Amino acid sequence: MSSLRLDIEQAMGLKFPERNGEAIIRFEESVEIPRTAEALMRGLYRDPERVRQGFKLLHQETGSLIDILMPRRSRLREWADALPERPKDAESFLKETQDQLLMREQRLVQAERDLVGQLQESGLEDVFPIPLVAFGTCTYRDPSVKLFLKPLGRFAEILQMNPESLRQAVRVHFLFLLLLIAGTDLDGQVYARGGEDEVIHWLTSIYAMRYLKSQSTELIQCYQEWVKAWGGKMPNQSLLNERECEKTRATMVFWRRQSNISWEECSRIINQLERPVGTNILGFN
Numbered sequence: 001m002s003s004l005r006l007d008i009e010q011a012m013g014l015k016f017p018e019r020n021g022e023a024i025i026r027f028e029e030s031v032e033i034p035r036t037a038e039a040l041m042r043g044l045y046r047d048p049e050r051v052r053q054g055f056k057l058l059h060q061e062t063g064s065l066i067d068i069l070m071p072r073r074s075r076l077r078e079w080a081d082a083l084p085e086r087p088k089d090a091e092s093f094l095k096e097t098q099d100q101l102l103m104r105e106q107r108l109v110q111a112e113r114d115l116v117g118q119l120q121e122s123g124l125e126d127v128f129p130i131p132l133v134a135f136g137t138c139t140y141r142d143p144s145v146k147l148f149l150k151p152l153g154r155f156a157e158i159l160q161m162n163p164e165s166l167r168q169a170v171r172v173h174f175l176f177l178l179l180l181i182a183g184t185d186l187d188g189q190v191y192a193r194g195g196e197d198e199v200i201h202w203l204t205s206i207y208a209m210r211y212l213k214s215q216s217t218e219l220i221q222c223y224q225e226w227v228k229a230w231g232g233k234m235p236n237q238s239l240l241n242e243r244e245c246e247k248t249r250a251t252m253v254f255w256r257r258q259s260n261i262s263w264e265e266c267s268r269i270i271n272q273l274e275r276p277v278g279t280n281i282l283g284f285n
Helices: 002-012 035-042 048-081 087-120 149-158 163-182 197-213 217-229 242-257 263-273
Strands: 026-030 136-139 144-148
Touching: 002 163, 002 197, 026 163, 035 149, 048 087, 136 163, 144 149, 144 163, 149 163, 149 217, 163 197, 163 217, 197 217, 197 242, 242 263
Parallel strands: 026 144
Antiparallel strands: 136 144
16 A cells, blocks of 8 residues: 555655654545445345345246146156057146146246346446445545445446456545545645535546556456446546646646635636737736
8 A cells, every 4th residue: 555655646746644754644444334335235126125036936936837747747758658548538637737837827927027027127227326435435634535345346246347456446546535635735735625526536537547547457447437336527538648637737736725716717727827928818908
């Protein structure tokens, strides 16, 4: 974690607060399951017990067909070798079998139809998006992160991801997030800014994506699916190039120091400062 923290500090150009040369951050990975993750942990079913009962009923109806057919197989095998002595007995036997099979088949088809309907009601759209706090929390005043491993593992299982790759991508996001909201600038000044979660996570995603691009495609895919799961916004690819990243960093530094100015206004001011020489940015004649 120490090496990852240093890489992230270098990538963002900020430093975690320090005391006696040690970073003052707490990074915890917990096995607790927050209430916001309950739907995810249940899986893709609105009513798992109802679906389970549907499979149980279908299994029973299928078994009842087998119970009817199996004892009759030996009789049919006998008659295939030697015709029955009394045709009327064979006719009654077959008619009785047919009636029983028709009744059981109708029940089987209905059980299948009901179960298919229940399965069609279940899907990813019933689970996602879910609150980000189902995966982890970040405390602003006391710089700390808590990741919830079980919801992350369940998410990896549902989307058939490598759970360790997913955890690594999420660690990167939350470390960048923690640094953004509680880090010190290179001049040693501390500027904590919170309360604008959408902007903060969007900025975090820009830095996380830039960092993960230097790691592996698998980490990027895990990260993108995870951000989508909680309704986050991925940055445009144009924001990941060097020039745009430098402009984003300048805006970010300005924004952190101006707690009373929105991100949009900070961005407008930085864009004005980037105008070519000779442009009257103040509007004077």
